[in-house]
Amino acid sequence: MRLLVGAVALCAGVTLAAGGGLRAEVDAVYPQMQALYRDLHEHPELSTLETETAAKLAARLKELGYDVTTGIGGTGLVGVLKNGVGPTVALRVELDALPVVENTGLPFASRVKTKDASGAEVGVMHACGHDAHMAAWVGTATVMAANRKRWRGTLVLVGQPAEEVGVGAKAMMAGGLLTRFPKPDFALAIHDDARRPAGEVGLASGPILTNADSLDVVVYGRGGHGARPEATIDPVLIASRIVVTLQSIVAREQDPLDPAVITVGSIHGGTKYNIIPDEVRLQLTVRSFNERTRSKLLAAIDRIAKAEAQAAGAEKLPTIKRTIVAEALSNDPALAARLRPALTRDLGADQVKDAKPEMVSEDFTEWPLAGVPSVMMRIGAVNRTKYDAAVKNDTPLPSLHSSQFAPDAEPTIKGAIAAEVSALRELLR
DSSP states (O other): OOOBOSSEEEETTEEEETTSHHHHHHHHHHHHHHHHHHHHHHSOOBTTOOHHHHHHHHHHHHHTTOEEEEEETTTEEEEEEEESSSOEEEEEEEOOBBSOOOOSOOTTOOOOEEEOTTSOEEEOBOTTSHHHHHHHHHHHHHHHHHOGGGOOEEEEEEEEOOTTTTOHHHHHHHTTTTTTSOOOSEEEEEEEEEEEETTOEEEOOEEEEOEEEEEEEEEEOBOEETTOGGGSBOHHHHHHHHHHHHHHIIIIISOTTSOEEEEEEEEEEOSSTTEEOSEEEEEEEEEESSHHHHHHHHHHHHHHHHHHHHHTTOSSOOEEEEEEEEOOEEEOHHHHHHHHHHHHHHHOGGGEEEOOOOSOOOGGGHHHHTTOOEEEEEEEEEOHHHHHHHHHHTOOOOOTTOTTOOOOHHHHHHHHHHHHHHHHHHHTO
C-alpha cells in the first residue's frame, strides 16, 4: 500500500493533516481506535488462545503496509516497517484477557464464557486494560505509517500473547523474535494505571516491577471422620496455621524498606462437612525486587510450612513446587532520561509524572534480560472526576483485574498513542 506524505497523509481510511501537531494526528485516528477498542473489549480471549485477537491486529497492520508475520510463540505477531537508515525500535503490546466475569455495566461489556485449562467454565474480560493497549498500539502504528517524514529507521511492532500467565514473552523469544526479525536497539511498552488520572503518563527510571514466583503447596494429613478428629491428622488445620504464620515473614522478618509481598490466593481441601481430608492445596504468589530478598522469602515459606506440619505430627512434610512467572523489571536509566524531555515537550509538563515502583510483575522484563535497553511507561486510566473524588474522600477505585475495572477510554487511548508516538519519534530521529 502506498502511503502519501505531504499536505495530507492517507492511511487505512484515516486522514492526517500535516502541520497540525501530535494532538491533531491522535484525534484523527481515534474514531477508528475507539471502534477497535470496543470490539476487542467485547470479544476477549484467554492467554495462549488469542487467535481472533491476533488476526484482527495482523489485518490492521497489513492494511497499513507493515510486513506481518503471525504464529510467533503461539498466537504472537510481528509487524515490521522499514523507513530508511536508522535505529530499530520495538513496541510491544499484550493480547490476552483474564478469567473474570465482567461487572462494569458497559454497553459493550464482555459476555464471553469459555473453559479454562482445568475444564471449568469461566467468564472472560479485559480486566487489565490490554484492549486499550491494543487500540493505542494500532493507533500508533497508523500515525507512524502515515507520516514517515518524522522518523527514520525500523519500527518493529510486537503483539505478544499470554502476558497474564508469564509465558508469552519467553515463547516469542524462543520462536525467534530477536533472530528472525531486526533486533531492536530499544524496546518500549505501555501499561494502563488504575491509580492515575486518564491520559497522564508515568515514567520511572530503574526498578519498577517485581520478581514473581508462584508456589503450589500441598499439605498432607491423615483423613477420617469429622466426629473422630483424634484418629486423624487434620491438613485443614495445618494449612490454616501455615497461611496465618506466613504473614509474619513480611511483618517481622523483612526489612520494611525492602518491599516484599506474600499472598495466599487459593486454598482447597475437603469435600464434605464431616470428612477430614487427606490433603489441602495452597497457591501463593511471592513478590520481591532483588534476588537476596527473593531467596530469603522462599526459604522462610519452606521453613514455616514444614515446621507447622511437624508441629501437628504430620507423617509427610508438605511439598512445594515453584514456578518463576517473571523476573524484576528495571527501566533503563539512560533511555528513560532520553524519553522524558520528549514526552514533556509533546504532552506537556503537567501530563508527565514520576512513576513509583509497584509490587506487580510483567514478562516485558524478557527484553532487558535479552540485552535490549527497555522502558515501560504507565498511562493513567481513571476518569478525572472519579479520580479527584477518590483522592478527596480517600476512597478506593476499582483496581486492575477487578470485574468493575474499565479505563476512561478516550483520554486513556489518546494519551497512550501520544506517548508512544512521541517516544518512537525521539528514538527514530
